[in-house]
Amino acid sequence: MASDRPMSAKEIADQALDYVWVPQLPFSRWYRAADVVYWEARSYHRDGNTPQAYLMFYRYCDLVVNKLKTHPEVNFPEHRFQYKTLFRRVPEVMELMESMRDKIDASYDQWHARVKAQRQSRPPSTSTIRVVDPALSWSYASPGSILDARTSKDVAMDMANRERLRRRNATKTAPSRSSRVFSEDELLRRDMEAARTQLNRSYRTPDTDERVQSTNYSYPSIKQSAPLSYDSSPRHPIHPTRPTPPRPPKQPTELYRPASVEPPPRPRKELDTEVLVPQRSQSPVPPPKEALEPTPEPKERYTFKPDKYLESGQPLRSIFLPASLRGRFLRLAEPNTRRGLEMCGLLCGVNLNNALFITHLLIPDQDCTENTCDTRNEADIWEFCEKEDVMQFGWIHTHPTQTCFLSSRDMHTQASYQAMLRESIAIVCAPRYEPSWGIFRLTDPPGLPGMLNCRKTDPFHPHDIPSDQLYVDALQPAGHVHELDSNLEVCDLRGKT
Structure with missing residues (x-):
């Protein structure tokens, strides 16, 4: 990748405007096309491919702001909401493009200074590659590896599996009742649940069926309670009370100590301090910060070259x-x-x-x-x-x-x-x-x-x-x-x- 050069923001913008605009196509098809461009830009931005993301975002803004507003069907009632949905994304996209353009120009200036220094030290090479695909216009701050789709199917399979797990673990809203999305794992799970339900029905007892099928519950009736009557005459003979045992003598406030035995001497206060407070020289030395928080290595990036x-x-x-x-x-x-x-x-x-x-x-x-x-x-x-x-x-x-x-x-x-x-x-x-x-x-x-x-x-x-x-x-x-x-x-x- 040392011979490849990054593209400037102006070059990427020129490529972004190089697409065919045919207003005779239905507005619904252009709405679908613009939506695809937007999600493509988000995918490239997520992968860290700033030049290609900048191209797709730039094309999206031009398509929505300059092209779709002139479409003959844009003012139709069924298309007004669609256009507003597309236009609502434009301010956020343009703000994001400002920061992306600074990174792209900085990478281009860095490359230009590097080439200038190389030309001063040795004659220019005739094998310099001029990149025409922004997806391969890498930044020197985040280099990547180029893959061939024909020989890297194992890597592609691994990427597909990791993306599937990422989407499965991601928090999403509940699926719509109108759509029926099912995978092979989902079909197997449904078959197992159906078999388990059928098995439970086959082992259900008649008493259980009656309890499940019965929907009316009969509450027991409770008679009204009668008022309580008190009788002053005792029902059981009362035994005479036994005499209370005498209270034990109160413990003396001071223990008896023979006169010949002296109390042990009180330890010195300095000894207490030395025992309770450790010396600074005995405190453990904390390990170096690098051992606890190692500097993370830059994540290796991949991109498939055009096939x-x-x-x-x-x-x-x-x-x-x-x-x-x-x-x-x-x-x-x-x-x-x-x-x-x-x-x-x-x-x-x-x-x-x-x-x-x-x-x-x-x-x-x-x-x-x-x-x-x-x-x-x-x-x-x-x-x-x-x-x-x-x-x-x-x-x-x-x-x-x-x-x-x-x-x-x-x-x-x-x-x-x-x-x-x-x-x-x-x-x-x-x-x-x-x-x-x-x-x-x-x-x-x-x-x-x-x-x-x-x-x-x-x-x-x-x-x-x-x-x-x-x-x-x-x-x-x-x-x-x-x-x-x-x-x-x-x-x-x-x-x-």
């Missing part, structure tokens, strides 16, 4: 996908697949050390047909993401009667994900054909800008760009998606009341 790059040269972060995701989604979609209806799910997860980990499969409420599946009640999706502290990294859907490919409508949907998160993926499952599944992303360019500028709405419509240039495979080794034997949680929001 692949877009056609434009921009880096793509690695995505770690649970290997069990596709099978669990197909089991949930089996009823729709038998009827020839599509079904979709959302891929949610967390950003850890410049890599995206998919941890949740969210099944939203949706309208399904033979060729389309449209989500409903998007407010429930946003509530879930906020409660679970996750972001949307893409989507998955089935083709029950078609082959594995991205239709025109699918590419338009994928463009809304990829517009603000270029690593977003689309997974297609076609159980009746081979290949039965695939992971795709739009090319950028020409696929993403072509979809954002297309105004056609038919489910199947042609484009001016050849179909083989619109999207590519995103799974390793060609793409940036890696399968990992990590845990997956499923949340089904369909039919919530």
Whole structure:
């Protein structure tokens, strides 16, 4: 990392403004994109990656303050509250960016002074690397190690497990009644509780059943008490009192002491002081402070380097996908697949050390047909993401009667994900054909800008760009998606009341 240079705050701000703004997209999609940018910035700030956090916070402020306020749908009643929610974060974000900018500029000035001193001592090297990814623009005060996703899956697995334990131990609010979040451990626990309940019912005695089923309790009646009557005549003979024994003699105030025995001499006062108060020279010497409070070593930091790059040269972060995701989604979609209806799910997860980990499969409420599946009640999706502290990294859907490919409508949907998160993926499952599944992303360019500028709405419509240039495979080794034997949680929001 000695040859890499940190970026200045001005360079990071210029990169933050380098994104595509398309006001023709629905406001709800831009609201989702802005929310993803905000949570990404928080993740980088938590990991200590100040340059990348500064970029994402800067992009969030520009999107909310300068772009979304000009959107044609911003004044719609259903969108006013959403915009206020986004704008309410801006003052706190800008205050945080002020302190972050000072750290970034200080690191850049330190690097500049170091390079200047090196140039004075020896000729400049021609192998100096110019960093274009702020996620790798490290501060010399907090160096980090660069990891390769292809050869560091064990490290990625360990990160995923530690993040899972951290979230499990974190204090959270009670889950909403409307959502049903369950993991494999939760399913096993529920099965054990159900079996235990059934076992208790089988061993319940008839008397116990009667007591459990009876809801009316009969209180005993109490008769009114009669007034008490006193009889002056004694009921039992009274025995004569016995005489009281004489009181023992009072103890003398002074003990008898023979005249020949003298009292022992009283010890001197100085001796008492010496015995009770130890000398200073005998007091134990306290151990050195360093032995009790050792200086903590700086925590080693990691970051995953970009695995692949877009056609434009921009880096793509690695995505770690649970290997069990596709099978669990197909089991949930089996009823729709038998009827020839599509079904979709959302891929949610967390950003850890410049890599995206998919941890949740969210099944939203949706309208399904033979060729389309449209989500409903998007407010429930946003509530879930906020409660679970996750972001949307893409989507998955089935083709029950078609082959594995991205239709025109699918590419338009994928463009809304990829517009603000270029690593977003689309997974297609076609159980009746081979290949039965695939992971795709739009090319950028020409696929993403072509979809954002297309105004056609038919489910199947042609484009001016050849179909083989619109999207590519995103799974390793060609793409940036890696399968990992990590845990997956499923949340089904369909039919919530």
